[in-house]
Amino acid sequence: MELYTNLRAGEKGAWLSIGTYLFLSAMKLGVGYFGNSAALKADGLNNTTDIIASIAVLVGLRISQKPADDNHQYGHLRAETIASLIAAFIMISVGLQVLLSSFGNLLNPTHEAPSILTAAVALFSAAVMYVVYRYNLALANKIKSTAVKAAAYDNRSDAIVSIGTTVGIGAAILGFPIIDVITAVIVGIIIIKTGIEIFWESVHTLTDGFDAEETETLRKLISNVDEVVELVDFKGRTHGNMSFVDVTVTVNPYLNVWESHQITEKIEATIKRFNPYCVVLVHIEPNENVAPIE
Numbered sequence: 001m002e003l004y005t006n007l008r009a010g011e012k013g014a015w016l017s018i019g020t021y022l023f024l025s026a027m028k029l030g031v032g033y034f035g036n037s038a039a040l041k042a043d044g045l046n047n048t049t050d051i052i053a054s055i056a057v058l059v060g061l062r063i064s065q066k067p068a069d070d071n072h073q074y075g076h077l078r079a080e081t082i083a084s085l086i087a088a089f090i091m092i093s094v095g096l097q098v099l100l101s102s103f104g105n106l107l108n109p110t111h112e113a114p115s116i117l118t119a120a121v122a123l124f125s126a127a128v129m130y131v132v133y134r135y136n137l138a139l140a141n142k143i144k145s146t147a148v149k150a151a152a153y154d155n156r157s158d159a160i161v162s163i164g165t166t167v168g169i170g171a172a173i174l175g176f177p178i179i180d181v182i183t184a185v186i187v188g189i190i191i192i193k194t195g196i197e198i199f200w201e202s203v204h205t206l207t208d209g210f211d212a213e214e215t216e217t218l219r220k221l222i223s224n225v226d227e228v229v230e231l232v233d234f235k236g237r238t239h240g241n242m243s244f245v246d247v248t249v250t251v252n253p254y255l256n257v258w259e260s261h262q263i264t265e266k267i268e269a270t271i272k273r274f275n276p277y278c279v280v281l282v283h284i285e286p287n288e289n290v291a292p293i294e
Contacts, residue, residue, distance in 0.1 A: 035115035039183035056083035077239035088199035095191030126162035210236035253286030
């Protein structure tokens, strides 16, 4: 099935992110410690949470490929969402630790400026993360993976954070060391904000939330299908990269079984043109206000 082929292809992006974050976090934490930069150390801790998030995406993609069984008749596609939820808690925890450490440095400021090497490392990291972001975004668009696209946007955020870190370190080198600590506070806030966003998105999916704009678009598409008299009910939910849609429509009550079935085929084809990774269940009901076919 193409879906599972795409899930396997998506692992490449997760592995690339993990390898990059391992390298950059080790470099930032080491150089930040010896180069006396709170902002670079905070950025390094940010990347450690990204390692966990990328591993969660990888594990989720791997488990999601397991076929349906007696206990999981819709498959295991939500494993990815559960892994993201766990990663969100870890990111929020690390972000709070960065904030507490940074506030401590604000109360007991240091007058020693960070090394210029720390600024070079931050700028180098921004460039690397931008390249990873472009790769993962292209991969996500190719395989239609929301998980890989989310990872790509996380890569982009990290590139922006590293640019901010570079600016903060530069200001500290020019004689404003407090800016380095303030930048660390901002990085901590960004980590927490990202974790909260991932948390709410995961909760929305796990509680069978469905995008309101997509719902409205699909309702219009279904209502415009030939021989659909009325769209009575529409329900949608998300499992990983798959969407499951339940539709109830009314049709001419004097159609035979084959003609009614053809209408369900049209509805399914219409929805799948909009979203190829969608499982559609159509329920047909007779519309009592339609006159008999002569």
